[in-house]
Amino acid sequence: MVRANVQRVAGWFYDGRRFRDGTIGWEDDVIVEVRQGRARNVIATGLIVPGLWNAHTHLGDALVTQELRGTIEELVAPPHGLKHRILAKAKDGAVVAAMRRAMATMLRTGTTGFSDFREGGLKGLKLLYAALAAMPLQGTALGRPAALAYDAKEVSAILRASDGVAVSSYVDWPSDQLGKLAAHVRRERKMFAIHCSERIREDIDKVLDLSPAFLVHMVQATDADLARCAEAGVPIVLCPRSNAFFGMTPDIPRLLRAGVELHLGTDNAMINTPSMLREMEFAYRIGRLKGGVSAKAIFEMALRARRLEDPKASVGIRVGERADLVVLDLPGGTSGFASMMRASASDVSLVVSGGVLWPGKGAVMPQPPRRRRSS
Ligand SMILES: [Zn+2]
Numbered sequence: 001m002v003r004a005n006v007q008r009v010a011g012w013f014y015d016g017r018r019f020r021d022g023t024i025g026w027e028d029d030v031i032v033e034v035r036q037g038r039a040r041n042v043i044a045t046g047l048i049v050p051g052l053w054n055a056h057t058h059l060g061d062a063l064v065t066q067e068l069r070g071t072i073e074e075l076v077a078p079p080h081g082l083k084h085r086i087l088a089k090a091k092d093g094a095v096v097a098a099m100r101r102a103m104a105t106m107l108r109t110g111t112t113g114f115s116d117f118r119e120g121g122l123k124g125l126k127l128l129y130a131a132l133a134a135m136p137l138q139g140t141a142l143g144r145p146a147a148l149a150y151d152a153k154e155v156s157a158i159l160r161a162s163d164g165v166a167v168s169s170y171v172d173w174p175s176d177q178l179g180k181l182a183a184h185v186r187r188e189r190k191m192f193a194i195h196c197s198e199r200i201r202e203d204i205d206k207v208l209d210l211s212p213a214f215l216v217h218m219v220q221a222t223d224a225d226l227a228r229c230a231e232a233g234v235p236i237v238l239c240p241r242s243n244a245f246f247g248m249t250p251d252i253p254r255l256l257r258a259g260v261e262l263h264l265g266t267d268n269a270m271i272n273t274p275s276m277l278r279e280m281e282f283a284y285r286i287g288r289l290k291g292g293v294s295a296k297a298i299f300e301m302a303l304r305a306r307r308l309e310d311p312k313a314s315v316g317i318r319v320g321e322r323a324d325l326v327v328l329d330l331p332g333g334t335s336g337f338a339s340m341m342r343a344s345a346s347d348v349s350l351v352v353s354g355g356v357l358w359p360g361k362g363a364v365m366p367q368p369p370r371r372r373r374s375s
Helices: 059-063 082-089 092-108 121-132 150-161 175-187 203-210 223-232 242-245 252-257 276-289 296-302 333-340
Strands: 007-014 019-027 030-036 043-050 050-059 111-117 138-143 166-168 190-198 214-217 236-238 262-264 325-328 348-353 357-358
Touching: 007 325, 007 333, 007 348, 019 333, 043 333, 043 348, 050 059, 050 236, 050 262, 050 276, 059 082, 059 092, 059 121, 059 175, 092 111, 092 121, 111 348, 121 138, 121 150, 121 252, 138 166, 138 190, 150 175, 166 175, 175 348, 190 203, 203 223, 214 276, 236 252, 242 276, 252 262, 252 276, 262 276, 276 296, 276 333, 296 333
Parallel strands: 007 043, 050 111, 111 138, 166 190, 190 214, 214 236, 236 262
Antiparallel strands: 007 019, 019 030, 043 325, 325 348, 348 357
8 A cells, every 4th residue: 555645753663662673654643654674754763752641730830930839738739729829810811821831841842642630620621621722732631620529510511521530639528529529420431530648648448439540649658558559450640750849759669569550740830840751850860769760660651641541552652553753862772761761852853743743844833822801
């Protein structure tokens, strides 16, 4: 078959297990060619990895730009933390522009998918979609009720407009209300996610009873808590830069030993820029503080959350997968994984997201914020 519209890149590509030398071709938004040997007509060469997946963001926080001082409670806990006070007062256009800026950062740094915990009820979701509309990115949008209370009508409306619901934490909610909320999400076969054991240890059995698709943090978890998550097959998203900001260090080697599936996320955009390259480097370093973890293990944490969106998706570059690719000007071969731990934004030479090149022809560049129509 002659394929006229195939675009190609060549170099050391990640096949799901190791780096191999070859050529990758895609047509529209699907990878159609993975083969050994370098083709001549390619648009870029280098180290080729699948688009990274940022497993946990709060992109709305990008609106908060000041230097931050204070505790988790003072800065991010609902309903009175600094971010909630600023978001409550913010103009819609400003929130959309801040999220779009954060999304552009993700694309520039090789991330093509993300899972966002969106505050602000149904309206908060609408702002996220307004920001996402112009960007070639895959976003899993997890909304939440505007208040810490269950209202069936509100939850139905949120679920119609989202991929699911994600809330702050078990201890923030009246437990009967949270139980009803999670049951509602389950009935509608959408995703329920929750932060867990970040600043204090929470009751893992009560949290797992909510049937979460994944948990975020688990820094205060005991070995027994982690074993329960491994048993239940519930992945844990780690956000080491966010934890470090609040004086905590997740023990990544211990989490890996417990057999839980680990993902990596950048958490609040006001605390960390949403660059998975930076998160990987930091995770690798703090892994060394606790005895060491392989570069490959950290790299896979930056890819795996794609499977929450599509359980059949591969973490490697394969024919039939979505054309999400990142080409970096870095050494490949057996150095590929180590290269990824040292990668920075300036090493990214091309990002392909759903077949759309970024930057380049066909990419939709972020627009300056439009004058708002209403607040
Ligand atoms: Zn979070």
